Structures are given as structure tokens and as C-alpha cells.
Amino acid sequence: MTTATMHRLKAAVAVVFGCAVLVACGTAVAHYAAIEKNLWSGNYAAAAAQIEKSQKEYGNKGVVLYNLELGTAYHYAGMYDPSTRNFLTAERKMQDLWTVSVSTEASALLLNDNALDYGGEDHEKVLVNFFAGMNFAEKGDYESALVEARKVDTKLKEISRLYDGKNRYQEDAFVRYVAGVLYEADNEMNDAFISYRKAAETYEGSFKKTFGMVMPGQLKDDLIRSADAMNFREERDQYRQKYGKQGRAYSKSEGSVFAVIYSGKSPVKVENNFEARLQDLQGMYHSVKVSVPKYMDREARIRSYTVMLTPEGGGSPLTGRAEVAEDIGEIAKKALEDRLTILYLKSGGRAILKFIAKEQANKEIKKQTGGGFAGELLSFATSAAVDATEAADIRTWRTLPDNIQVSRIYAPPGRYTLTVSEAGRIVASKPVTVKAGGVEVAALPDVN
Amino acid sequence: MLKNVLIAGTALALVVLISACGPSKTVQRIGTDTTVDLSGEWNDTDSRLVAQEMIKDVTNRPWLSEFQSKIGRKPTVVVGKVVNRSQDHIEVKTFIKNLERELINAGTVDFVAGTGEREQLREERMEQAREASVETQKASGQETGADFMLIGTLTSIVDKEGGQAVKYYQVNLELVNIESNKKVWIGEKQIKKFISQDRVKL
Numbered sequence: 001m002t003t004a005t006m007h008r009l010k011a012a013v014a015v016v017f018g019c020a021v022l023v024a025c026g027t028a029v030a031h032y033a034a035i036e037k038n039l040w041s042g043n044y045a046a047a048a049a050q051i052e053k054s055q056k057e058y059g060n061k062g063v064v065l066y067n068l069e070l071g072t073a074y075h076y077a078g079m080y081d082p083s084t085r086n087f088l089t090a091e092r093k094m095q096d097l098w099t100v101s102v103s104t105e106a107s108a109l110l111l112n113d114n115a116l117d118y119g120g121e122d123h124e125k126v127l128v129n130f131f132a133g134m135n136f137a138e139k140g141d142y143e144s145a146l147v148e149a150r151k152v153d154t155k156l157k158e159i160s161r162l163y164d165g166k167n168r169y170q171e172d173a174f175v176r177y178v179a180g181v182l183y184e185a186d187n188e189m190n191d192a193f194i195s196y197r198k199a200a201e202t203y204e205g206s207f208k209k210t211f212g213m214v215m216p217g218q219l220k221d222d223l224i225r226s227a228d229a230m231n232f233r234e235e236r237d238q239y240r241q242k243y244g245k246q247g248r249a250y251s252k253s254e255g256s257v258f259a260v261i262y263s264g265k266s267p268v269k270v271e272n273n274f275e276a277r278l279q280d281l282q283g284m285y286h287s288v289k290v291s292v293p294k295y296m297d298r299e300a301r302i303r304s305y306t307v308m309l310t311p312e313g314g315g316s317p318l319t320g321r322a323e324v325a326e327d328i329g330e331i332a333k334k335a336l337e338d339r340l341t342i343l344y345l346k347s348g349g350r351a352i353l354k355f356i357a358k359e360q361a362n363k364e365i366k367k368q369t370g371g372g373f374a375g376e377l378l379s380f381a382t383s384a385a386v387d388a389t390e391a392a393d394i395r396t397w398r399t400l401p402d403n404i405q406v407s408r409i410y411a412p413p414g415r416y417t418l419t420v421s422e423a424g425r426i427v428a429s430k431p432v433t434v435k436a437g438g439v440e441v442a443a444l445p446d447v448n
Numbered sequence: 449m450l451k452n453v454l455i456a457g458t459a460l461a462l463v464v465l466i467s468a469c470g471p472s473k474t475v476q477r478i479g480t481d482t483t484v485d486l487s488g489e490w491n492d493t494d495s496r497l498v499a500q501e502m503i504k505d506v507t508n509r510p511w512l513s514e515f516q517s518k519i520g521r522k523p524t525v526v527v528g529k530v531v532n533r534s535q536d537h538i539e540v541k542t543f544i545k546n547l548e549r550e551l552i553n554a555g556t557v558d559f560v561a562g563t564g565e566r567e568q569l570r571e572e573r574m575e576q577a578r579e580a581s582v583e584t585q586k587a588s589g590q591e592t593g594a595d596f597m598l599i600g601t602l603t604s605i606v607d608k609e610g611g612q613a614v615k616y617y618q619v620n621l622e623l624v625n626i627e628s629n630k631k632v633w634i635g636e637k638q639i640k641k642f643i644s645q646d647r648v649k650l
Contacts, residue, residue, distance in 0.1 A: 088537075098611045099646050143532055150535045154606045161609050 031057035032398060035069075039399060040265075040448050044077035047399075064093050065118045065395055068128060072399040076262070076445040080135040087132040094119050094128070112291070113343075113393035122159050122169055122335045123328065124397045126152055130175050133182070134260065137441040142186035145441075149179035167338040168210045173202035174326035174404065177219060181258050184226070185439035193226040193235075211330040216323040218408050221247050248410070255434040256410045259307050261322050261420055261427070262445045264299040264402030267329045269336075269394035280359065291392040292343050295333045299402040303446065305422050307407040312415040312431070322405035322420070329402045401447050420444050488615055488643035489536045490604075498619050499546035502635045506598075506623055507554045511632035515595070524558040525551060525623070526594035534604035534617060547598065547621075560594050596623050596632065611645035 031054040038047035051070045058066040071086030097119040104115055120128070133148030152175045160170045180195030200223055203215035220239065224247030227236035240247060272294040275287040305322035369375030413436045420427040428444035478484065483493045515523045527547050532538045544562070551559050561569065576585045600621035607614045616638065623633040 095645075099649050101649050103650065144537055147532065147535060147537055150533075154535060154608055158608045158610075 028057055028059070029394075035073075036398070039073065039076075042445075042448055044073055044445065045079065048073035048077055048079070048082075061114070061117045062395060063117070064090050064097070064120055065397065067093065068120065068124065068397045069399045071128075071131060072397070075131055075135060075443065076399075076447065078138075080138050084132050084135040087128050087135070090120075091125075091128050091132070094125055112391045114391060114395070116393070118393075118395045120397065121332060122167070122339070123331045124400075125159070126155055126172055126175065127328070127397075127400065129155065130178065133178070134441070134443050137182060137185070138443055142182050145182045146179065146186060149175065149182060152179075163338060167335070168206065169331055169335045169338070171198075171202045171206055172326075173199045173207045173213075173215075176202060177216070177222075177325060177406070178260070180222065180226070181439055181441060185441060187437075189226055189229045193223070193230055193232065196222050196226055210334055211327055213324070213327055213330075216325050216406060218323065218406070220245065222408070224248065225250050252437045254410050254412055255436055255438040255440065256408050257309055257416070257418055257432050257434060257440045257442060259322065259407045259409070259418060259420065260441065260443050261305055261307075261405040261407070262401035262443070262447055263303050263305070263324075263405050265447055266396075266398065266400035266402050267295040267297045267299075267332060268398055269293040269392070269396045270296045271392040271394060273392075286359075289390045291390045292340065293336065293392040293394050293396075295329070295336060295396075297329060297402075299329065302403065303405075303422050305405060305407070305420050305427065305446075307409060308419045308421070309409045309411055309432070309434075310417045310419065312417065318409050318411055320407045320409045322407040324403050325406045326404040327402075328400055328404065332396075399447070401445070418442055418444075420446070422446065485641070488613065488641050490534065490538045490602075490617055490639075492542065494617065494639055495539075495543045495546050498637050498639065499543060499550050502619065502621055502637055503547060503550035503554055505635050506621070506633050507551075507556045509633050511623070512556060515632075519595075522556065522558050523595045524560055524592055525596045525598060526560050527551070527562055528597040528599040530600045530602060530621075532602050534602050535606050536604065538602060540602070543602070551598075558592070560592050566591070594626055597626055598623050611647055613643045615641045615643065617641075 035047055035050045035054065038044070038050055048070055051066065051073055055066055067086040067090035071083045071090060074080070074083035074086065097117050104117070129148040129151045133145040136142070136145035136148065152172065156169075156171060160167055176195050176199035180192045180199060183189070183192035183195055196219060200215060200219055203213060203219065207213040208215075220243040223239045224236055224243075224245070227233075227239060228247075229250035236247075270293070271291050273289060273291045276290045277285050278288055279285055302324060307320045307322055308317045309319075310317040365375050365378045369378065411434045413434050416432050416434060417429060418432045419429045427446040430442060430444070432440045432442055434440060485491065485493075512523065527544050530540050530544055530547075532540050548559065548562075551557060560566075570588075573586050573588050577588070598621060600619060603618050603620070605616045605618075607616075617640075619637045621633075621635045622631050624631050
């Protein structure tokens, strides 16, 4: 072997080594073990501290993800101010990512989508406002909570425009429903009625058709009661007839607690790998690895909760059942499916580029080594390294619940303890104050 | 060919390194009346200008002269609640303070402290009654009751697509006679902003 050939071989090895280094651009998930250990044992503040400790692992491409997951952990821990700061930062950064970097886009085209900044899935862009709104509501600042609800309206329209209206997640019934509750809490019954009506239309329309969801029964009561409060007799009677129930009459002397339960672990993304077959100019077929993300469930069933309101000074507790109002897992899957067409196109284009690069490298190795065992070995290693750079972007907002359940309990004014249990297990408990004509919004996590 | 790949790789690495280096931070003092639009959201300039224009309008309408000729003194006004119904987390207190300042500076109306401040003053008077010398104590029950209350809403409509957005803010203020609930003035002011964000950067 001549010195020149030796140099070329070294260069070839450098390329293989470079490819192997680039493999490290895949999604890092190892740090989640410690975070989820705390999260699943209900130590939410410790989970938040662990996320902060792992900030480096999120990297500069995962800043949005870091803020989203930290915001959720703080929210579950009842630390609403730092939670809001993180959610609002995440939202601002999501918008900043509208401006794409030519260099990172080029890297993503050559390697994989992990080279890109994580900007959040469509439903994640909406849920960030829901959680920020819940933080404000928990602090009794309904005016600010409603700012977040209004942002969702603009955001959903914007998302639909990106897909030319062909996406399935165009409206969010649950966020509309919560907006109605917030309007009611802010003494804006007219706006509350409009939001309840929009929520019902979406539950009975796209949420039923696309996500197989059933409208929460209590929303029927909310429609009848808010129409009654506004003296919209025609609408009230229409809903009574439609839902076959009298519903609850509006009463200024009682208040209610609206419990929002975060239930289970949201699905996570895993790699869906397959081989694309490409034909070269000689008519030979070659396989190239293509990798796209898909969601994998982490919850086998829907949890069933009992909600109890116990008067502080003693007395009979008031009880209710929780109903699923937002199926995050299902929405996530459908939203990703909508985006998959774009991902396939991108992944396919990348496969062709990688195939060309691989073929060129193999030709060069053959030329320099004259084939032989060393050349074959190097060609194989190059091919494997290039294939290994193909990795799906499996980053996802992992601290989300699988679904969100709601329960509304009406009670006379006073101080109570709100307890949520599931099959005999106490999930969460917190003190609440019911005011006459008021609504107390209470967030309770059960992502164990 | 391999040499070319290496050169291209080095160039790409350099681009990545350069793009990773952010600009250093600089601080420059600017006048408080200077207009600087960064995010396109409601800002201090909007708050100041809207307050100026709306108070100028309310103090130049017939209700003022009608009140003065009928009652024989300047009307007393209190600023009530301005509800934020927009899509921005607006510091409404700043806007209320701007309204109050413009009202006082107009000189055509008398102006009394709002609910929160009144409570603070009452507490002080109660403390004076206990702790201050008799000759310096301020008497209770001598407050000036307002004739009118200024209330309002701040709404916004946002039309957004990708990196472009049109934000339309509308401020509605109403001056209501506290005794009769009669609205003597309704004012409206709009602000429209176009925000554009670049699609690509190096």
C-alpha cells in the first residue's frame, strides 16, 4: 500500500468516524429515568428539580421541551408562578422557531430531524396555553387565565391554515369548555354560555368523529344552566329537549368546584423504521433505512375517579364522578398522522441523498483499496454508519397526562376539602373555598 | 472526492459553530417617551398615547360644561375597573395610572383616589385617630364622593399566519354617572399593528 493510498484510507476512516459521531445526534432520553421516577411517585417538586438538573441533557435544540416539561412539573407541584414563567417562555420560543436556520435545516436534511430545534407538536402548542391558563385560574386571576384561552383560538386557526384546513385537530372542545368555566368564574355568564355552546358543538362534531370522544354529561347541565342564567329561554328549552333532561336551574346562592384531573402517562414517540428500496442507474436495487416517529401508549386503560367535597366543619360529603374531557393521547396520534405526510417526504428525500453519498463513498473506497477485504470492510462500515445517522425525532412533551378528566360539584358557600380517589386509592386532596355564585377551579395531578 | 467531503464537513461545522455564537448584550438608555416596538404586543407607548387621546376627548365633550353649569363646580371623577379582554397579558394598572395622570393634568375635573388607595388612606386616618396629636389628626367622613366613574375594556383581534400577524387593539372607555347610572361619554380608540417575522436566517 502506497503512502498516498494510506492517506486516502485514513480520510475514509475519518468520514466513517464522522458519521458515527453524528449518530449521537439522536434523541437523548436517558435523563428521563430520574425525572419520571419522581413524577410517577407523586414527588412533583423533586421532578421539577431533576428537570432543572438535567437541563444540559435537553441541549440547545430542546429548550422548548425543557420549558414545557419543567412548567408541567411545577404545575403538578402547585408552584404556579415558576410554572407560568416556563410555559410563557416555551410559547415565545415556539414562535421564535418560525424563523428557521438554513444551516440547521441543511444538517437535518443530511442527518435527521434531531438536528432541528424542537418546536412542539400542534396539540402541544395549544396545551401550553391551557396549562398557563390553569396556573392563573388556580391563583384566582381569571382575567389572565382568559387571555390564555383567547390565544388558543388564534393558534388553532393558524395551525389549520398551515395544513390548508386538511388537518383533523382544528378545534379543541376541552379548551372551549374550560374557557366557559373561566368566564363563569369571572362573572361573564354570556361569554360562558357561548363557550359552552362551542365546546358542545365540537364534542358532538369533530371530537366525536376524529377522536371517538363522548361529550362530558356535565357540559349538558352547564349549557342548560348558563342559558337559564341569561334568560335565554328558547335555547334552554332546546337543550332540555335535545338532552332529555331538566338540568340544573341557575342559583346565585350556591357555588361550584370544577376539578380538573390530569390522568395517566401520555404516549411517547418511538422510532418506526423501515427500508426504502432505491434503484441505481444499472438497475440494481439498494436498501436505505428510513425512520419516522410514531406514538406508543403508556396507559392500558382509562382511570375512573370519584370526586368528594367534604365540609371543613364536618357534615355529609358531596360526591361526583369524573369524565374524560380531553384525550391527549388520541389527539397526539392523529395530529402526528396529519404531519406524517410531510415527514415521509422529508425522510424519503434524505434517503436519496444518503444513498447517493453512500454510493460515492463506496466507489471511492473500491478505487483506492482495489476492493479486497479491507475495502469491503470499510464499505460495510461506511454504509452502516450512514444508515445509523437516520433516526426519527422522538422528542415529545413527556410530562403530559394521557387524558384530562373533569368533575363539577355544586355546594353551598363554605370551606371544603376536595378529594379525588381511584379504586380506593386517594389520588389528591386540597382545601377549596366555595363562594356564592362563584366557581373554584382546582387542578389535581394523577400521572403516577 | 474524500478530500472534498472533509472540506465540506469542516465548512458545515464552522457554520454551525458561528451560528451557535449569539450576539453580546448591550444596554442603551433611551427616553421614556421613545417608541420602541419589539414584540408587537401592547406596550408602554400604547398605554400612554391611548390614555392621552382618550382623556383629551372626554374632557372636551358637552357633559363637562353641562355639569358645571348645572351644579356650579368641576365634576369629581374616579377611575374604576378596566378589564383586559385581549390576547396579551397587559399590565392594566399602568394604563389606569396613565388615565389618572392625564385626568389630573387636564385640570378640568377633580379626581379622587380609587378603591385600593382609599382603603389605604382610611387605614391611615384610623391610625392617626389613635396615634397622632389631636391638632394634626385628619377627620373621617370627610371624603369627596365621586360624581362619575370611568370604566372600560381592552380587547384585541389577532389575525396570524406563520410569521405575519395583524394585531388590532380596541380600548373602550365609558364615563358613568354614579348616582343615575347614566353614561355621559363613550370613547373608543384603536391601534393596529403589523408584525412580520423572517422565515429564514443563516
